[in-house]
Amino acid sequence: MEYSDIQEKLKSITKSNFFSRLFYWSQITLKLGELSNIIESLIIKNSQTSNETELLNQKIINLETDYQTEKKINQKLETEIEIVKNKNELLNPLKLKNVELLTELNKLKQEELAKDAKRDSLMNKWEQFQANAEQRERKKEELETIKEHEEKEKIKRQWLNHEENVNNLIKIICNEQSVDFIEKDKWPYKKQPDNIIKICDEYIVFDAKSPRNEELDNFPKYIRTQVDSLAKYAQHKDVKKQLFLVVPENALHVIQNKIYEDSNYCVHIVSPQSLKITIWSLKQIEHYEFAEKLSPEDRENLARAFAGSMNYIKRVIQINSDMNEHGIELTERMLQLISKKSLNSIRDKALEYEKGDIVNASLQRGGKAIDLKDEDIRHKDIKSKAINHEIISTPETSNKIEPNED
Numbered sequence: 001m002e003y004s005d006i007q008e009k010l011k012s013i014t015k016s017n018f019f020s021r022l023f024y025w026s027q028i029t030l031k032l033g034e035l036s037n038i039i040e041s042l043i044i045k046n047s048q049t050s051n052e053t054e055l056l057n058q059k060i061i062n063l064e065t066d067y068q069t070e071k072k073i074n075q076k077l078e079t080e081i082e083i084v085k086n087k088n089e090l091l092n093p094l095k096l097k098n099v100e101l102l103t104e105l106n107k108l109k110q111e112e113l114a115k116d117a118k119r120d121s122l123m124n125k126w127e128q129f130q131a132n133a134e135q136r137e138r139k140k141e142e143l144e145t146i147k148e149h150e151e152k153e154k155i156k157r158q159w160l161n162h163e164e165n166v167n168n169l170i171k172i173i174c175n176e177q178s179v180d181f182i183e184k185d186k187w188p189y190k191k192q193p194d195n196i197i198k199i200c201d202e203y204i205v206f207d208a209k210s211p212r213n214e215e216l217d218n219f220p221k222y223i224r225t226q227v228d229s230l231a232k233y234a235q236h237k238d239v240k241k242q243l244f245l246v247v248p249e250n251a252l253h254v255i256q257n258k259i260y261e262d263s264n265y266c267v268h269i270v271s272p273q274s275l276k277i278t279i280w281s282l283k284q285i286e287h288y289e290f291a292e293k294l295s296p297e298d299r300e301n302l303a304r305a306f307a308g309s310m311n312y313i314k315r316v317i318q319i320n321s322d323m324n325e326h327g328i329e330l331t332e333r334m335l336q337l338i339s340k341k342s343l344n345s346i347r348d349k350a351l352e353y354e355k356g357d358i359v360n361a362s363l364q365r366g367g368k369a370i371d372l373k374d375e376d377i378r379h380k381d382i383k384s385k386a387i388n389h390e391i392i393s394t395p396e397t398s399n400k401i402e403p404n405e406d
Helices: 003-016 019-021 024-159 162-177 219-229 251-254 272-291 294-337 341-356 372-388
Strands: 180-181 195-199 204-208 242-246 259-260 266-271
Touching: 019 204, 024 162, 162 180, 162 195, 162 272, 162 372, 204 266, 219 251, 242 272
Parallel strands: 204 242, 242 266
Antiparallel strands: 180 195, 195 204, 259 266
């Protein structure tokens, strides 16, 4: 109930007259009771309001305290914010530096990725190269194995054909050096050697011997037994007591002793490559015996001719050696001149042209002597061409006076 209602009720009670109070007292008491109740209610409410007010005041005090606390906190936070702002201002250059560093880091990462990719590519290439190298090595080993096998087979064939090859070679040498080769049907004795030549009415025996297999360990012992078996030829008076066993060049190294001497004969171990000089040396015996029949003047002339020939041969060898050395030096100089990168094309063309450039020297065939007349004509023809092309000069051409072009 509002305060205006209470005032109206009080006014109606206070303004009531005697008769109203007399006849309507019950109504007045009822209003008084209502007013009493209202007042009690108001007192209670007022008491409640006072309590609430106290509570509110306490809350206000608390809020004020909280406000002050929050204000202090806020001031502290503002101070800290200022500090942070100052620090942030100080950190701005660092932020920029950090951005730069991040950019640089990203760049380095990209470079690292590129390097990794390049490394992976190189590793793949290396692995491929390694695989190719291993494949080439395996192929090389296979080829070497095949080559070694072929060499062994070649040696075996060479050893199997050794007797026939030595026979053919001795026949060629005898033909070149005008030495008599004795066929087996003309050998006067029962037991026949492989090859016989005749110099100064003496038979010279050349027996061809080769290993039976690729193992050479027993070959020296086999040769020793063959040396002993040559006694059957040496016993004849017209057989030279210097006998020869011809063994393959690739088996000669296992034989330590190359000369075996017996009381009645001597055996020399030689290779096919040394047959020519051996027979030539034996041929000189014939020359020495012929020399005993010459007059002193003919001996002197023969000695001079021989000495001149030997000097000429040695001098040609010496000049060729010097010219070869000088030629090698000139070739090295020319290769150095065209070794620059700018001249690679010229060098490559030169090397390519060199493959097709062939120097055809005069071919010497077995069984045919060199004709000195033909060589003299060829020499004069070459000299004439050189003079005509002014490659060389003669006393006449060198003394010519060049015309004056004034």
